[in-house]
Amino acid sequence: MTEQLLEKGMLLNGQWVQAEESFFVKNPATWENVGVVPSGTAAHAKQAVDAAASAFVTWSKATAYERAAFLERWFHVIESRLEEIARVMTQEQGKPLTEAIGEVRYANSFLKWYAEEAKRVYGEIIPASVGSKRLLVQKQPVGVVAAVTPWNFPAAMITRKVAPALAAGCTVVIKPAEHTPLTALLLAECAQEAGIPEGVINIVTTLHPAEVVDTWMEDSRVKKITFTGSTPVGKLLMRKAADTVKKVSLELGGLAPFIIAEDANLDEAVQGVMQSKFRNAGQTCVCANRIYVHENIKDEFLEAFTQAVADLRVGNGLDEGTEIGPLINEAAVQKVKRHLEDAQAKGAAVHGEAVLASSVGHFMKPIVVSNATDDMLCMQEETFGPLAPVSIYTDDAEVVQRANNTPFGLAAYVYTQSLQKAFFFSENLEYGIVGVNDGLPSVAQAPFGGMKESGLGREGGHHGLEEFLETKYVSLNLK
Ligand SMILES: NC(=O)c1ccc[n+]([C@@H]2O[C@H](COP(=O)([O-])OP(=O)(O)OC[C@H]3O[C@@H](n4cnc5c(N)ncnc54)[C@H](O)[C@@H]3O)[C@@H](O)[C@H]2O)c1
């Protein structure tokens, strides 16, 4: 059952604002209304930038220690409301409550880490070739930042951008995905409770993403766009950013290969692939999309893997014991079905049934297909659902070539017990993230991001802070 209907406003310059139009947020497990939020317009988008530009004047001049203290307080408020935020996330997004709790903790780890890192934005002094000169390099915040985020990680994709932006001295305007605005608004409530000054964080919820985001893309006061979502929308924003030469960070789609070498520890490999493939019902940008298993271990692997998949419990994320929640909407279900039918038509063997686990809600059973070949849709497109294709390989160099034969390059995984193979694979895979014997590599202190059409820039770690800083060179002649 969905809990009490939440009615929220957008946060503009410290005020909770309504709009003429509003929309219901639906629970993908029950199709019930979870909440109702305003649908912001271009006028609200402009108000958000007005507020952020005005707040930038003081926020950028606060000391790093002052900004760090605000982030630290925000972290503590979120911690005190963790369960409440996670429950709302499960209702609007569908993921099991344990995963939602995990996501709020993960999201909050960015606040903690950047509260600490804010104090380590160092400049440089470069030796001069003229005795009277001093060459200084200073780091300064880029200015107002626009952040556009997806529905699959409604909290973490916001804090992974906003925490480093605020730490650097930037102010932000945020547009969360229309499926999951409530989690974003709860985070903003926590920021207000933590005393973060008005205008530093502004959120526009809307059913009209292009109208709101285009307003920001056209506004020369917005100095940076940071986007997480699909590759087509990322490319569109990159083109639009050109007109005002905004800085651009893009975290886009993936097509992760998961390679299980002949010498892998099979129990660990099965555990790793289960974590990677089925987190968030397969709706994670770093989810294993293509599983490559060495020919000599294929039977053993398939037996253990299909059993583990058959044991997964599908249901409403609020029900205890649920491991796979609903997909976000009907289009997501149809995409997985299309990939499954295509694989079957091209000769894949299907293990299990993808029948709906319930007549209400966007549920799909997790399913394995074996004998997958590279011409199948599920090996070429991000499935973003609980379908796991397994393909056989015989030669390490050949599987690297197959893994790299895609425009995408976000995350890749390798299971092996050989140090040589670990280096061979990690050095030759054209991916921004490689998990070696690790199905869950994402952490706040390390750089997350993709190569090729999976994105530009990095989030997390000191690399993620750099994305929100300008480098200024000052040549000081003392004579
Ligand atoms: N690389 C990463 O870190 C990462 C993380 C999470 C998700 N993703 C990717 O995100 C995708 C799933 O998310 P999605 O379906 O929400 O993506 P999406 O691109 O449809 O939407 C992402 C955001 O962009 C907005 N948007 C949509 N159309 C727009 C337009 N024309 N102009 C401006 N904004 C627009 C949406 O409202 C949403 O806020 C997958 O491809 C996934 O791999 C990547």
Ligand SMILES: N[C@@H](CC=O)C(=O)O
């Ligand atoms: N939450 C994911 C991001 C993509 O969906 C992660 O950080 O691992």
